[in-house]
Amino acid sequence: MKIVACINHVPDTEAKVKVGGDGKTIDKASINFILNPYDEFGIEAALQLKEKNGGETVALSLGGDTHKETLRKALAMGIDKAILLKDDSVRDSFSVAKALADELKTLSPDFILFGKQSIDYSDEQVPGLVAEFMGIPSVSCVVKMNLQDKKVICEREIEGGHEIVEATYPLVISAQKGLNEPRYPSLKGIMASKTKPIEEHKPASVSNVVEVLSMQMPASKQAGKIVGTDSSAVPEMVRLLHEEAKVI
Amino acid sequence: MKILAFAEQREGKFKKSAFEVTQAAKTIADQLGAELVTLVIGDEVESISPALSAYGVSRILVAQDPRLHYYSTTVYGKILAEAALQEQATVIFLPASQMGKDLAPRAAVKLSAGIAADCIALSVESGEIIATRPVYAGKILIKEKINTPVKMFTLRPNIFTAVMKNSMQTKIEKISVNLTDADFSTKVTGVKIVEGRPDVTEADIIVSGGRGMKGPEHFHLIEKLADTLGAAVGVSRAVVDAGWRLHDEQVGQTGKTVSPTLYIACGISGAIQHVAGMSSSKCIVAINKDKDAPVFQIADYGIAGDVFEILPVLTDEIKKLVGK
Numbered sequence: 120m121k122i123v124a125c126i127n128h129v130p131d132t133e134a135k136v137k138v139g140g141d142g143k144t145i146d147k148a149s150i151n152f153i154l155n156p157y158d159e160f161g162i163e164a165a166l167q168l169k170e171k172n173g174g175e176t177v178a179l180s181l182g183g184d185t186h187k188e189t190l191r192k193a194l195a196m197g198i199d200k201a202i203l204l205k206d207d208s209v210r211d212s213f214s215v216a217k218a219l220a221d222e223l224k225t226l227s228p229d230f231i232l233f234g235k236q237s238i239d240y241s242d243e244q245v246p247g248l249v250a251e252f253m254g255i256p257s258v259s260c261v262v263k264m265n266l267q268d269k270k271v272i273c274e275r276e277i278e279g280g281h282e283i284v285e286a287t288y289p290l291v292i293s294a295q296k297g298l299n300e301p302r303y304p305s306l307k308g309i310m311a312s313k314t315k316p317i318e319e320h321k322p323a324s325v326s327n328v329v330e331v332l333s334m335q336m337p338a339s340k341q342a343g344k345i346v347g348t349d350s351s352a353v354p355e356m357v358r359l360l361h362e363e364a365k366v367i
Numbered sequence: 368m369k370i371l372a373f374a375e376q377r378e379g380k381f382k383k384s385a386f387e388v389t390q391a392a393k394t395i396a397d398q399l400g401a402e403l404v405t406l407v408i409g410d411e412v413e414s415i416s417p418a419l420s421a422y423g424v425s426r427i428l429v430a431q432d433p434r435l436h437y438y439s440t441t442v443y444g445k446i447l448a449e450a451a452l453q454e455q456a457t458v459i460f461l462p463a464s465q466m467g468k469d470l471a472p473r474a475a476v477k478l479s480a481g482i483a484a485d486c487i488a489l490s491v492e493s494g495e496i497i498a499t500r501p502v503y504a505g506k507i508l509i510k511e512k513i514n515t516p517v518k519m520f521t522l523r524p525n526i527f528t529a530v531m532k533n534s535m536q537t538k539i540e541k542i543s544v545n546l547t548d549a550d551f552s553t554k555v556t557g558v559k560i561v562e563g564r565p566d567v568t569e570a571d572i573i574v575s576g577g578r579g580m581k582g583p584e585h586f587h588l589i590e591k592l593a594d595t596l597g598a599a600v601g602v603s604r605a606v607v608d609a610g611w612r613l614h615d616e617q618v619g620q621t622g623k624t625v626s627p628t629l630y631i632a633c634g635i636s637g638a639i640q641h642v643a644g645m646s647s648s649k650c651i652v653a654i655n656k657d658k659d660a661p662v663f664q665i666a667d668y669g670i671a672g673d674v675f676e677i678l679p680v681l682t683d684e685i686k687k688l689v690g691k
Contacts, residue, residue, distance in 0.1 A: 247472030256552035328481030
């Protein structure tokens, strides 16, 4: 079985992201980048699929040299092989998905795993786009998956519940928190990751279909009213919510 | 020019987003001088479709088949793309819900369409639709336009208004669906619904608890207030990481992004990753012992005091108000 985890390198959740000089991208200076948190669930799912069914795991990432750091983390967690689609351009979801799909076609995996979203642009569109480009099914926001013969039974999160989804594979899965508990890289894994090779491929250039016109910080909110410091302030708070804000 | 809106329904009931998407699409259609058509997919949906006419749509396409009772990524994607081609629609609106976000990319590739995802505002400038959407979980807003002939937009639920207007004469047309077994390479075989409180992404009011709640045994205080208000329960990442509550309630950059009318943050300090997920709430209330907590910087109203003392009193006061 061939299993590919597609992963991304994104600003840390604690990062104070600022608009860059061009007004269309972020200022990357002094920002700490990490493996996209949701992709850890995808990597863990890939490792578990291999442990149960045998085969090979590959981590695939599209981006500049800095993405190697994130690929090394995947290798340290136990992924067998890493591929960097080396590309420094700013791409939209459509263009990222096309490049990933082109590479994935040459790998012909049984399972392709993503995190349910990349916490930078959070489109949640790339997994579905990749699947459609490849002409294979996809299940998004998966919190449970089981392989039964030629079928995969998944649970995907929806508003206020779960859908039970039956799918065939090759299959694209996007993983939601709760699917598994991602393992920490072992010391042995970390040592091994340093010597595992990262293959570099050049993706075909595809022009973006969505054009960013401007990027701005949201209007900063005025700090509100401190109504009091104990429960004696509650009646006034309720009055304000009812009469001034009109929200209850 | 034609605009297609996808109206989401589950179990024969329209989601609130169906009305939001229809009305937002109507507003854009009017500005562009375009015709609006709404698509409904499901099992028994012809009878519920007239409800959409109060939101400004005059023509509704209905794809109805027993096999469409549950959602299917591949099948719904095929029907949506075929309907768009048939109608020669060049703009498509969907909700950025769990269904819409799953469906949009499948249809987008078939239509070679770009997607502006999770939009929170739309405008028309020089005949082009400009979408505003939050990125980096709302730390930054971008404006963007789509450069493909067919353009798709998914709209964040709870942001666009849906106000019932006078119903207009609405034509409902059944469209034929030719489905083969191969189309069902994904199919939903059942749905597990969590009974009780609303989901955080759909709720009008959220009562959220953070590390300041000090342990899972104190969340009954949050739940009581939530139930008094008919609200959802939200939590911060620290609470999920500590194993006090499940992740489906988590609000923030690694949880859900929410925009309720009222967000009550209890014992939440206001870490940047949490604020990113809830700052688009219309009214924010903070209750926190630490008067210097960053959450007060974004709150509309605050009480700088002990949540354990304040929450029961707040629940009682609101009971009095709602009881009136």
